[in-house]
Amino acid sequence: MNAVTEAYIDSLALNAAAMKNGRDLAKKNSFPKLCRSEDETLLFGECKGSGKEPYRCSADFVKPESPVFRCSCPSRQFPCKHILGLLYAYAVGSAFQTEDIPEDIADKRDKAVKREEKKKEAIAGDDTPPVAKKTNKSALVKKISAQMEGIELLDKLLLQIVQTGLGGIDAKMARMLEDQAKQLGNHYVPGVQAAFREFLLLFQGDGEREAIYTEAIDKLTSLQTLVKRGRSYLTARKENPDTPLATDSAIEEWLGHAWQLSELRESGLLVRDAELLQLAFHSYGDDARSEYVDEGYWLELASGKVYANRNYRPYRAVKHMKEEDTLHPVVKAKEALVYPGDANPRLRWEDPVFREPEERDFAAIRGHARRAYAEVIKQVKDQMKNPLSDKHPVVLLHVKEIVKQGEAYALEDGQGKRIALGDIKRLQQPSVQLLPLLKKAYLKEQAMLVMFEHDLGTGQLLAQPLTLITEQERIRLLY
Structure with a gap:
């Protein structure tokens, strides 16, 4: 034992x-x-x-x-x-x-x-092959019809907002729109409802109006894209209920589908004999979904792929649900199931076995770190251009040197290309301020896990440092 x-x-x-x-x-x-x-x-x-x-x-x-x-x-x-x-x-x-x-x-x-x-x-004693679970087509079509009604309701709400103008949305109107948005909960589209509530929450704070409008326009673009793609996807599924669930995009998750592990397995979305090491972890409250989210970022040691692992705990049931925490050992899983997604798809596993990390593990991690920043920046920007993609990709970078630019910091690769570091809104927890506390030996030839964000106000692409990986340890800058 x-x-x-x-x-x-x-x-x-x-x-x-x-x-x-x-x-x-x-x-x-x-x-x-x-x-x-x-x-x-x-x-x-x-x-x-x-x-x-x-x-x-x-x-x-x-x-x-x-x-x-x-x-x-x-x-x-x-x-x-x-x-x-x-x-x-x-x-x-x-x-x-x-x-x-x-x-x-x-x-x-x-x-x-x-x-x-x-x-x-x-x-x-039973030589007959297992019978595939049959889909109740009439029930499925009924559900899809309800989802399509939810999409049309969202479209009407967006039209109402555009006609009123963002300047006409005060806290009172935002609350009125939220009351209307509650109707989305009757249409099996919790992802759509959460996305719209996230937009409305922008107007319930005391932030600078110009900054709010900039972010609101970005979210409106995503919501309108969700209406367009959701309508097209659901129409195709209603016409042919035998059409399998989409696994090449996150549209089902946007619509609110709760993926079963058996569905992921049947779709071939898995990693066999996976060995994973957690590089970063933090918890936050998602008011749009009324949930706490325990979020970890893991690297699969063989492939170098960075995955996300999320545990959701509804506010009203938080006392009765397991709270995840930082994990230090390597997790070995015979089968890790992968959710459809972008650069950092969500990952789940069952019945893990643990072992302590070794120097060879840190060497493998450092070997997977991306060295060409120009290529990384292009891929990150391409992902951010997609309105329904994750706007905060996490990437493991090789760091030739951590340099200081005035009062700011940046990462530099072997070709002299730099990525600006900064504390991003998504995390709401600073980590850049810890960089001056690092030993000088840790400022060169290391690997660093960062989360990207496009600052809508300045138009700058920023990366917030999450964890520094040396030859022998992880130095977590975010908890």
């Missing part, structure tokens, strides 16, 4: 509070009994609780890729703080006495084995 590290346990916890509570239990010696099986596939023990009887908890690793956690406490959080405390106690080297596997757990293991055997026997 070498994989039971503190980082692994952190990844299991629902949120930071659960991590803290679990660690506190381990530190305060709240476990009068700590045991492990002789083969170390089972950890179990007793934890002091508020009642007379202690809580009995266990972590069963008989199948390491899908461990089973059990606890007698009534907590809704899972794994609860008692299970986390048991695991933390093991990870920090607390004394565990060797005992036989408890009878109740042994019985549960036997039942699980029998269920698996029955499944295998059923599969072995």
Whole structure:
């Protein structure tokens, strides 16, 4: 059970509070009994609780890729703080006495084995190929019709805005438009609704009007493109319901489709035997969607591709959902599923295995860093020109030198081409101010992960530094 590290346990916890509570239990010696099986596939023990009887908890690793956690406490959080405390106690080297596997757990293991055997026997005895899931065409056409009505509603709202003029949109009118936009929630287009709400939120702040208008025009362009492409796409699907979901663009995600992992797998959108290392992580609130977003950027060590990984937690359910956090180990996944997207498509995996990063991993990362800035800038600008593309691509760059231009900083490549550094609006958290704190040795011949943004006010392309990758470590500039 070498994989039971503190980082692994952190990844299991629902949120930071659960991590803290679990660690506190381990530190305060709240476990009068700590045991492990002789083969170390089972950890179990007793934890002091508020009642007379202690809580009995266990972590069963008989199948390491899908461990089973059990606890007698009534907590809704899972794994609860008692299970986390048991695991933390093991990870920090607390004394565990060797005992036989408890009878109740042994019985549960036997039942699980029998269920698996029955499944295998059923599969072995059935030579008929699996039947593909049939689409309920009438229900699908009905849903598409409702989505098309939502697109037409958005078109009417945009026309109303254009006729009124941006100068006529004050906070009161923005609230009135938002009330109308709530109707979009009845048309199975949550992505469309969120995009329109993001536009309306611009007028509910106290920002400079000229800056607001500049950004509003950019978002109006995206919304009008969404109307045009969404209408065309949905019309084609309604005429032929057998048309597969689009996987060459993010149009389905814009319309609000929640991709199932089985759909991605069937479409061939996966990376087999992936090894991924997280290079950057941050959390933020998305008021347009009423969700917290835990966002990480990962590099696949073999290909050098930079992927995004996002965990969404609705504001109203945040207490009951797992909060992601910074992860330091390399994640090994037999199968990583890739969502349709642009430069940094979203990635998900199940049943990961962890290992500590090694120097060879950092060497691989640095070897994948892009060296020709002119080519990078062209690709970034081309992506930004597409109204429905991600306007904030993340790129791993080779840094010949971090240079200072007056009071500003820039990255320079081997040909003398420079990329200006700056704190961008998208992240709402500064990191450039940390550059003067870096050792001089870190200012040359390194790799850096950056996020790009087009400053609509100045017309300048900026990159905000996220992480510096040296030969032996990641120096995270953003948390």
